[in-house]
Amino acid sequence: MTAPKTIYDKIWDAHVAHEAEDGTCLLYIDRHLVHEVTSPQAFEGLRMAGRTVRAPEKTIAVPDHNVPTTAGRENPEAMTEDSRIQVAALDSNAKEFGIHYYPVTDIRQGIVHIVGPEQGWTLPGMTVVCGDSHTATHGAFGALAHGIGTSEVEHVLATQTLVQKKSKNMKVEITGKLKPGVTAKDITLAVIGETGTGGGTGYVIEYCGEAIRDLSMEGRMTVCNMAIEGGARAGLIAPDETTFEYVKGRPHAPKGAEWEAALAYWKTLFTDEGAHFDKVVTLKGEEIEPVVTWGTSPEDVLPISGVVPAPEDFTGGKIEAARRSIEYMGLKPGQKLSEIEIDTVFIGSCTNGRIEDLRAAAEILKGKKIKDGLRAMVVPGSGLVRAQAEEEGLADIFKEAGFEWRLAGCSMCLAMNPDQLGEEERCASTSNRNFEGRQGFKGRTHLVSPAMAAAAAITGHLTDVREMM
Amino acid sequence: MEKFKTVTGVAAPMPLVNIDTDMIIPKRFLKSIKRTGFGVSLFDEMRYNRDGTEIEDFVLNKPAYRNAEILIAGDNFGCGSSREHAPWAIADFGIKSIVSTSFADIFYNNCFKNGILPIILPQEQVDVLMKDAEKGENARQTVDLEAQTITTSDGEVFSFEVDPFRKHCLLEGLDDIGLSLEKVDSIEAFETKANAERPWV
Ligand code: SF4
Numbered sequence: 001m002t003a004p005k006t007i008y009d010k011i012w013d014a015h016v017a018h019e020a021e022d023g024t025c026l027l028y029i030d031r032h033l034v035h036e037v038t039s040p041q042a043f044e045g046l047r048m049a050g051r052t053v054r055a056p057e058k059t060i061a062v063p064d065h066n067v068p069t070t071a072g073r074e075n076p077e078a079m080t081e082d083s084r085i086q087v088a089a090l091d092s093n094a095k096e097f098g099i100h101y102y103p104v105t106d107i108r109q110g111i112v113h114i115v116g117p118e119q120g121w122t123l124p125g126m127t128v129v130c131g132d133s134h135t136a137t138h139g140a141f142g143a144l145a146h147g148i149g150t151s152e153v154e155h156v157l158a159t160q161t162l163v164q165k166k167s168k169n170m171k172v173e174i175t176g177k178l179k180p181g182v183t184a185k186d187i188t189l190a191v192i193g194e195t196g197t198g199g200g201t202g203y204v205i206e207y208c209g210e211a212i213r214d215l216s217m218e219g220r221m222t223v224c225n226m227a228i229e230g231g232a233r234a235g236l237i238a239p240d241e242t243t244f245e246y247v248k249g250r251p252h253a254p255k256g257a258e259w260e261a262a263l264a265y266w267k268t269l270f271t272d273e274g275a276h277f278d279k280v281v282t283l284k285g286e287e288i289e290p291v292v293t294w295g296t297s298p299e300d301v302l303p304i305s306g307v308v309p310a311p312e313d314f315t316g317g318k319i320e321a322a323r324r325s326i327e328y329m330g331l332k333p334g335q336k337l338s339e340i341e342i343d344t345v346f347i348g349s350c351t352n353g354r355i356e357d358l359r360a361a362a363e364i365l366k367g368k369k370i371k372d373g374l375r376a377m378v379v380p381g382s383g384l385v386r387a388q389a390e391e392e393g394l395a396d397i398f399k400e401a402g403f404e405w406r407l408a409g410c411s412m413c414l415a416m417n418p419d420q421l422g423e424e425e426r427c428a429s430t431s432n433r434n435f436e437g438r439q440g441f442k443g444r445t446h447l448v449s450p451a452m453a454a455a456a457a458i459t460g461h462l463t464d465v466r467e468m469m
Numbered sequence: 470m471e472k473f474k475t476v477t478g479v480a481a482p483m484p485l486v487n488i489d490t491d492m493i494i495p496k497r498f499l500k501s502i503k504r505t506g507f508g509v510s511l512f513d514e515m516r517y518n519r520d521g522t523e524i525e526d527f528v529l530n531k532p533a534y535r536n537a538e539i540l541i542a543g544d545n546f547g548c549g550s551s552r553e554h555a556p557w558a559i560a561d562f563g564i565k566s567i568v569s570t571s572f573a574d575i576f577y578n579n580c581f582k583n584g585i586l587p588i589i590l591p592q593e594q595v596d597v598l599m600k601d602a603e604k605g606e607n608a609r610q611t612v613d614l615e616a617q618t619i620t621t622s623d624g625e626v627f628s629f630e631v632d633p634f635r636k637h638c639l640l641e642g643l644d645d646i647g648l649s650l651e652k653v654d655s656i657e658a659f660e661t662k663a664n665a666e667r668p669w670v
Contacts, residue, residue: 017656017658125667150552161649318486437514
């Protein structure tokens, strides 16, 4: 009998191509996703060393971080000079090295972490990497997926492997049922609030428990997406019927006899009874409330019913960090979170730019108008999400409410394209990072779920969505 | 990659916790397709006013720390994105080693690929180094990778752990890709086996 294994152990063991005496491994990579910002230097490095892409058929590229999300963007004039150079570099690198590519003119273009699953590139049991920290998203399929730096991008391009040492196992269990108005985003933020941004450092997290099982694939992707905000290398969820149902029939998913063989294998991907976890965190699903962030770290999370904390509520280095956050955010200790007024609402990103997210927001917005003077935009995660939302009538709900209805991309999640906050502008955002300057120089970000973002758009201040249901 | 030699230099104190990659290098500098030239933009929003003038209070703008080669930082340094522009900017500025109680995982990996040595020490020892660094210009600390020690200006010595393979690569300035390609037989054998077992991948 072999020792009981976690799902992470199983996927790891199935991908070790070489192990040195000290435990350093070459981990084989099944899917390599590439975007325009972190790859130019890697392709350049390949060329300079006279190397080539080892497995172009396993390499998928899509421009997303820089691209404008307004009409007419296929015209290069729509981009700033430096963005144009990066997108052009991706275009030509994709051609030169013969990798799969979805240019902005392709309806399948979108945020790399939305395109991968949508096209069936991401499958259970795989190793998936991308030069982007939110690669953790793909863990929702029971894949081992994590972000890498540009040197590692070059390494994977050249060798289809990564030099890795194994992480430790951490279990995050969400028991019971969620209450109405509470979503996957609230789960993942609540977990970070509990563990802190460093709580997962050195670990791969397995999310489990009834509340996780009950989530759709979209919701599971939202949860795994933010594993990185908790410091973990990756987050994953064992595949089940919900997963198989989602994958089946996708363009690059296996078909026929191969599907049956794959399915049989995928069903072995679960954590064995009695497997060892180095750390365990448990939250009760029914105790999770809709949450918002008040500060400039994703761990600065509180239920919407709470108030802005005081620096003295913390200990150690966090006192100074909290003081700086509160000042940066222009808040006062004791102020009610639900009274914080906003200027902008952003619905989108690889955390919450999928169809289910747009449905959740549209549900709240139906027949309503956004607050006068507010800027609100929806940026669907991919061209296909956008098309589906138009078909379902969601686009009309957003437009009638006063939202801008954009083309797919990262957009105001990191504001590398023209979608940015002005100084001291305050945004309720469905993205994943509230760092200083993330959404624009001196911009202020409150992370929320899509439903909470919609509620805030209507009232003009952070709002408990449950009051609108 | 250049070989990592023993560093004796000024250490700059940055006690703030959770210094993230957006603080290290804001995204508007990510548009370059080169690896160099990011040093002037290191910590941009903490370091410069909007009009480009320097913020006097910021540690690396103080005369004592302008040539710092070591950074003593608060917990969880380098959290956030995978952008390698962060270590590129740090290296380009001239910083060779960073000390903290903890680092974000991807950032930690990225450092080694760029000739930077991240050192993890317990809180009490980081506190001592931080205090020492606060003394300014004359308080030069020494990082000796071979011996795995860091020495304060008062001669107090702390030992640190580092992965032996990474240490070897830093000391020798070795390129990871070249090393991995030496194992191409193992990679090919793996591919053959995986193709048979999981043909759908
Ligand atoms: S949507 Fe935001 S977090 Fe996701 S890949 Fe794009 S920039 Fe990164």
